[in-house]
Amino acid sequence: MRQPWRVAVVGGGIAGLAAAVRLRDSAPAGTEITVYEQSGVLGGKLRTGELAGQPVEFGAESFLMRDPTGAESAAVALARRLGLAEKIVHPTVGQAALVIDGGLRPIPGGTLVGVPGDLDRVAAVARPAADADTDGGRPLVGPDADVSVGALVRSRFGNEVVERLVDPMLGGVYAGRADDLSLVTTMPALARTARVEHTLVGAVRAAQAAAPRAPGAPVFGTLAGGLSTLIEAAVTASGATVRRDAAVRELTPTGTGWRLTVGPTRDPQLVDVDAVVLAVPARPAARLLAGPAPAVAAGVGALDYASVALVTMALPQPRLPELSGFLVPSTEGLLIKAATFFTTKWGHLRRPDGLALVRASVGRYGEEAHLQRPDADLAATVHRELSAVLGTPLPAPVDGHVQRWGGALPQYAPGHADRLAAARTALRAAHPTLVLAGAGYDGVGIPVCVRSGETAAEEIITALGGSAR
Numbered sequence: 001m002r003q004p005w006r007v008a009v010v011g012g013g014i015a016g017l018a019a020a021v022r023l024r025d026s027a028p029a030g031t032e033i034t035v036y037e038q039s040g041v042l043g044g045k046l047r048t049g050e051l052a053g054q055p056v057e058f059g060a061e062s063f064l065m066r067d068p069t070g071a072e073s074a075a076v077a078l079a080r081r082l083g084l085a086e087k088i089v090h091p092t093v094g095q096a097a098l099v100i101d102g103g104l105r106p107i108p109g110g111t112l113v114g115v116p117g118d119l120d121r122v123a124a125v126a127r128p129a130a131d132a133d134t135d136g137g138r139p140l141v142g143p144d145a146d147v148s149v150g151a152l153v154r155s156r157f158g159n160e161v162v163e164r165l166v167d168p169m170l171g172g173v174y175a176g177r178a179d180d181l182s183l184v185t186t187m188p189a190l191a192r193t194a195r196v197e198h199t200l201v202g203a204v205r206a207a208q209a210a211a212p213r214a215p216g217a218p219v220f221g222t223l224a225g226g227l228s229t230l231i232e233a234a235v236t237a238s239g240a241t242v243r244r245d246a247a248v249r250e251l252t253p254t255g256t257g258w259r260l261t262v263g264p265t266r267d268p269q270l271v272d273v274d275a276v277v278l279a280v281p282a283r284p285a286a287r288l289l290a291g292p293a294p295a296v297a298a299g300v301g302a303l304d305y306a307s308v309a310l311v312t313m314a315l316p317q318p319r320l321p322e323l324s325g326f327l328v329p330s331t332e333g334l335l336i337k338a339a340t341f342f343t344t345k346w347g348h349l350r351r352p353d354g355l356a357l358v359r360a361s362v363g364r365y366g367e368e369a370h371l372q373r374p375d376a377d378l379a380a381t382v383h384r385e386l387s388a389v390l391g392t393p394l395p396a397p398v399d400g401h402v403q404r405w406g407g408a409l410p411q412y413a414p415g416h417a418d419r420l421a422a423a424r425t426a427l428r429a430a431h432p433t434l435v436l437a438g439a440g441y442d443g444v445g446i447p448v449c450v451r452s453g454e455t456a457a458e459e460i461i462t463a464l465g466g467s468a469r
C-alpha cells in the first residue's frame, strides 16, 4: 500500500467527523484525510445558530449520556477526547409533559421510550389493556424476528398506550409512527430482552435492569456554547483538509482505490484516494453506490425519510410551566409534534431579562403537505397552538427562526437491521475500502452516529492493511 494513505470522508456530519478523528488517532501517522461536504457548513443535523443574541440549536439539541448497556455514550467519550468534557451541561428541568385532551399531563416515569415496565405508573395518561400481557410460554419475539414497536405494544398493552405514550415519544425522535418503526433498530435494548422474556412488562424491566442508572444521574447532556463546538473541535483534532461546497457526485473503483468526482457537473474535479468513508444519508449514498455496487445501492436506498421543521421563537417574559417541554400525540389534531422550553430546560440558557426561547417541532411522517406552508404561516400556527396548550395567550415573539430539515429522519421499517447487514456484507466482499457510516444505517442520534463513524474508520484501517496504533 502506498504511503501515506489517502482517505476521503464523504459527508461532514457528526458521523463523518467522528470517523476523521478516529482515523487521525488510529491510522498511520501522516495519513491524508479529506472531508468533502456538499453544503457550505459542516455539522449536518448539528447546527448551532443564534436567536435574540444567544446561541441556540437549530438541529439536534442534546445527546444521551449513556449507551443501552449503561456505559458512557460515544458522544461523551468523543467530547472528552476533544477536550470538551468540562463543557457538558445537563437539563436543569427534566420533567416533560404530554398533551392529553388539550391539556398538559406529566410524562410518567419508569418507561422505556413510553413502553411501561409498571402499568400503574402510566394510569394517569393511558389505560393499558386488561390482562393482555400474559405469559404464553415462549419469548415475545423469535430469535431472528423483528416487529414494529407499535404491533408489539398494541398486542400487549392495547391501543391507548401506543397512541398516548409510545407514539409521541418515538415520534419525538423519528417523526414517525410506532406502527412503522422497527423494534430491533429503534429500541435495541428492548429487542434483546423481548427475545428472552415472555411478557412485555418483563422485557421492559429486564432492559432497564441491564442498564441500571445511578439515582439522579443525568440522562441527557449538551455542550455549553452549542453542539457546533463539537464539530469545530473534531475538525481541528482530525487535522483533516475540509472541502466545503464540494458534493461528491460519483465514486469509481480504480483497482487500487477510488476516484471521486467532486463539484459541479460543468467543472468536475477528479480525486484519487485509497479508501472512502461514505457518511451521507441513505438516499445520496444509494446514488453514489449505484455504479460500483448496484445491489448494495438498492438495499441501502430502500430507506424512507421523514421531514420536519423546527420553529424557534424568542418570547418576552411569557408565563411558562416549570417543564422542559411537551410531546403531542397525533390524535390531538395539532400541527406541533413536540415543544421545548429551552430557557427553562437548560440553566445555562436562562436570561436575566426573562426572554424565553421556545422551540416547536412540526411534521410527522406522511404529513409532509403541512410543511409546504410558508415560514410565517408555520410560525403563526405554532404560536397559536402553544397558547392554546398552555392555556394563556403568549406574547408576540421578538425574534424567530424556522429551520427546515427535508428528508432528515430515517424511518427504519422492521427488518432494517438484517437488510443493512446483508448490504454491508456484500459491500465488504466487493469493495472493502468503501465503508458506510451514519444515521442512514445504524440508527439516529449523536452517540450512535459517533460510534458508527468510529467503527467505519477502524474498518478502513483494517482494509488498508493497518492495525490500530
Ligand SMILES: Cc1cc2nc3c(=O)[nH]c(=O)nc-3n(C[C@H](O)[C@H](O)[C@H](O)COP(=O)(O)OP(=O)(O)OC[C@H]3O[C@@H](n4cnc5c(N)ncnc54)[C@H](O)[C@@H]3O)c2cc1C
Pocket (backbone or CB within 6 Å): 010, 011, 012, 013, 014, 015, 016, 036, 037, 038, 039, 041, 042, 043, 044, 045, 046, 059, 060, 061, 062, 063, 064, 246, 247, 248, 249, 279, 280, 281, 284, 308, 310, 405, 408, 409, 437, 438, 439, 440, 443, 444, 445, 446, 447, 449
Ligand atoms: C431536527 C432533528 C433533531 C435532532 N435532535 C437530536 C438530538 O437532540 N439528539 C440526538 O442525539 N440526535 C438528534 N437528531 C439525530 C441526529 O442529529 C442525527 O442522527 C445525526 O446528526 C446524523 O449524523 P450523520 O453524520 O449520520 O448525518 P448528517 O448530519 O445528515 O450529515 C451528513 C452530511 O453529508 C452531507 N452530504 C450529503 N450528500 C453529500 C455528497 N454527495 N457529498 C458530500 N457531502 C454530502 C450533508 O450535507 C450532511 O452535512 C436530530 C435530527 C434531526 C433532523
